[in-house]
Amino acid sequence: MASSQPVYDKIYINGEWVAASTSEMADxxxxxxxxxxxxxxxxxxxxxxxxxxxxxxxxKTYSNTTKQERIHYxxxxxxxxEKRMEDVKRAVTVDIGAPVSFCNMxxxxxxxxxxxxxxxxxxxxxxxIPRGQSMIVREPIGVTGLISAWNWPSLMMCSKVSTALxxxxxxxxxxxxxxxxxxxxxxxxxxxxxxxxxxxxxxLGKGSVVGDAMSQHPGxxxxxxxxxxxxxxxxxxxxxxxxxxxxxxxxGKSAFMVLPGAEVEKVAPLAVMVVxxxxxxxxxxxxxxxxxxxxxxxxxxxxKAVVRNFKVGDPTRDADLxxxxxxxxxxxxxxxxxxxxxxxxxxxIGGTGKPEGLEEGFYVKPTIxxxxxxxxxIAQEEIFGPVASVIPYASVEEAIEIANDSPYGLxxxxxxxxxxxxxxxxxxxxxxxxxxxxxxxxxxxxxGGYKKSGIGRENGVWGVEDMLEIxxxxxxxxxx
Numbered sequence: 153m154a155s156s157q158p159v160y161d162k163i164y165i166n167g168e169w170v171a172a173s174t175s176e177m178a179d180x181x182x183x184x185x186x187x188x189x190x191x192x193x194x195x196x197x198x199x200x201x202x203x204x205x206x207x208x209x210x211x212k213t214y215s216n217t218t219k220q221e222r223i224h225y226x227x228x229x230x231x232x233x234e235k236r237m238e239d240v241k242r243a244v245t246v247d248i249g250a251p252v253s254f255c256n257m258x259x260x261x262x263x264x265x266x267x268x269x270x271x272x273x274x275x276x277x278x279x280x281i282p283r284g285q286s287m288i289v290r291e292p293i294g295v296t297g298l299i300s301a302w303n304w305p306s307l308m309m310c311s312k313v314s315t316a317l318x319x320x321x322x323x324x325x326x327x328x329x330x331x332x333x334x335x336x337x338x339x340x341x342x343x344x345x346x347x348x349x350x351x352x353x354x355x356l357g358k359g360s361v362v363g364d365a366m367s368q369h370p371g372x373x374x375x376x377x378x379x380x381x382x383x384x385x386x387x388x389x390x391x392x393x394x395x396x397x398x399x400x401x402x403x404g405k406s407a408f409m410v411l412p413g414a415e416v417e418k419v420a421p422l423a424v425m426v427v428x429x430x431x432x433x434x435x436x437x438x439x440x441x442x443x444x445x446x447x448x449x450x451x452x453x454x455x456k457a458v459v460r461n462f463k464v465g466d467p468t469r470d471a472d473l474x475x476x477x478x479x480x481x482x483x484x485x486x487x488x489x490x491x492x493x494x495x496x497x498x499x500x501i502g503g504t505g506k507p508e509g510l511e512e513g514f515y516v517k518p519t520i521x522x523x524x525x526x527x528x529x530i531a532q533e534e535i536f537g538p539v540a541s542v543i544p545y546a547s548v549e550e551a552i553e554i555a556n557d558s559p560y561g562l563x564x565x566x567x568x569x570x571x572x573x574x575x576x577x578x579x580x581x582x583x584x585x586x587x588x589x590x591x592x593x594x595x596x597x598x599x600g601g602y603k604k605s606g607i608g609r610e611n612g613v614w615g616v617e618d619m620l621e622i623x624x625x626x627x628x629x630x631x632x
Contacts, residue, residue: 160332163199163356164339166206169347172356173198180332182466183249185474192332197365200324203353204371207295207322210350215292215320217399218406219279222318223271225345227263229314230267237264240306245333245498247628249474249513250430251467258430262595263306264340266611269596270314273560285627290620292320293397294373297366299359299387301378302477303433303536305331305366309338311595311610312376319619324372325354326362326380330477344425359383367391375399376618378435380603381534381560388607393589396540399608399618401435403534403560407555408438409577410451411548411568419567424566426517428462431539432485435439435605436563436585436593438505440524440531444552445544452522452542457502458516464507474535475514482514485537489519492530497521497541526554534560548577556582561602565591584609584625 161177162169172195182189190604233240240263241255257583282289298312316323327335335354342352355362363383367375367390376399377387384400391398410424443451467474474483489504502519516537524531525542531541545551557562562581568574573587578586584601587593598614600606602625608618 155173158310159355160190161191162204163195163353164195164343165199165203165345165529166353167347172196178329180329181478182513183477184248186479186513189246190294190333192356196361197286199355199357200365200369203324203368204295206350206353206600207324207449208371210348211292211295212349213324213353214322219274222274222320224420226267226271226274226314226317226349227439228345229317229342230264232344233264233267233310233338236327236337236341237261237344239337239526244305244331244338244461245467245474247431248302248477249467252476253428253470253472259304259306262304263310265595266307266311266499270318270616271335272313272596273616274318276613277445277616287625287627289623290617291623293619293621294321294324295371295618296321297333297365297369297375298323298325299375299377300325300327300335301472302328302330303430303435305334306316306338308378311615313338313342315610315615316619317347317351319616320413321374321455321619322350323352324366325352326359326366327354327356329356329358332356337360362389363629366485367396368394370394372396372476376610377401384606388475390403397618399600399610400596400606401610402562402604402606403437404437404526404559404601404605405440405532405558405560406436406438406563406565406583407440407442407558407581408565409555410443410447411551411566411570411574411577412444412447413569414447414567415569416447416450416454420451421458422567423451424455424458426591426628427504427540428459428473428538431516433476433481433536435534436451438563438565439535440526440554441540441542442545442554442576443542445546446543448522448542448544452500453521455520455540455542459501459520462518464515464518465510473518473538477514479514481536482516485516486529488533488535489539492521492524492528492539492541493529495530497528497530499525500542502539526557532558552577552580559604562605563587563601
């Protein structure tokens with residue numbers, strides 16, 4: 153390995169970078185090249201225990217900080233992040249292959265936005281509310297175990313950490329191994345912020361080792377996990393013995409619903425963007441494009457024209473679409489594309505294999521299927537890749553049934569010329585977040601899902617409230 157490649161052999165506990173309890177190391181792979189981009193240590197349950205002890209000790213004092221003190225730390229975090237945002241963007245590109253243009257538009261700014269939203273939320277929340285003869289008090293829940301996903305590394309880490317800090321909680325954070333470069337960079341920022349020792353701790357390692365230890369640890373009071381449905385269900389089971397509170401943000405299979413009369417030339421490019429951006433690696437991606445039968449051919453043709461002009465390639469250059477995160481993910485997506493073909497969906501563009509001239513790295517052909525039935529594998533399972541499934545419908549009522557006929561309920565989109573009708577349709581969708589005639593994401597709104605998409609909400613006031621306990625102090629009568 154070249155000497156310029158970083159070696160991350162320390163974890164962060166009680167305000168210091170310290171050696172892990174194990175010397176096991178893992179290679180980090182740049183998805184654009186398939187080459188090693190660094191090495192990272194893998195901690196274990198002993199490291200989690202050390203981090204929890206530090207966090208529990210720090211909780212004794214940090215939980216009693218005022219709003220103003222917490223806002224001071226959050227403002228310092230925001231300032232440091234803003235100062236180093238260009239470094240964050242470069243790290244995300246190396247970690248997950250996100251194109252520079254998309255990092256400039258989303259990955260970089262989104263992290264800063266979530267920190268500022270946590271400040272706004274803390275200002276808004278009333279921590280003491282008189283009600284009847286009682287005082288209702290909101291108190292920090294305790295030590296939080298934050299387990300992040302790799303696909304939005306800066307946004308998720310900043311959101312989870314800033315929410316916990318706003319709530320007055322202390323933290324044991326486990327980043328996804330695939331996004332180590334970005335996570336370590338943000339941890340360095342938190343060190344500069346000057347938090348009291350033990351408030352923020354980070355243990356690197358595999359989810360099956362570090363994540364399991366966190367979910368089972370009796371010293372962690374709350375687990376916030378973003379990731380797959382299978383892992384989320386496992387965390388729920390392993391947390392049950394210690395009766396932890398949970399926040400689980402899991403998978404999605406969101407519908408992008410096009411209502412009759414929608415302008416094809418305006419809406420079709422947006423339908424492509426919500427499933428293709430970030431190489432389709434977003435839990436809220438609108439991967440089911442639900443369109444009127446009599447509009448399908450025009451809509452599919454317009455989507456195809458957009459995809460045909462996509463530049464797929466080196467994310468450090470002018471690419472619209474970079475690689476997916478790993479070889480394992482690439483193979484999974486290939487299996488789904490083949491399943492679509494085998495089950496009779498019409499392949500419009502894309503397909504299996506790598507794009508021409510991109511044999512190095514983990515590039516996927518941006519793919520569109522038409523004439524998809526909602527019972528097909530590609531319409532029911534989360535692909536987490538740049539694959540759109542166009543599903544025709546005969547009536548708006550059928551479209552709503554299709555949208556809701558999913559084990560997931562995280563996100564959704566509705567586009568139509570009658571904004572009132574579009575909002576009425578949005579209200580009938582069994583999903584936690586719906587965008588009407590827009591694809592812009594409001595990071596101050598609650599984010600989370602119905603059904604198998606998870607438990608609880610993240611972002612803004614709702615995220616902070618999930619990390620607060622509610623106490624009633626009854627002063628009905630003074631008997632002394």
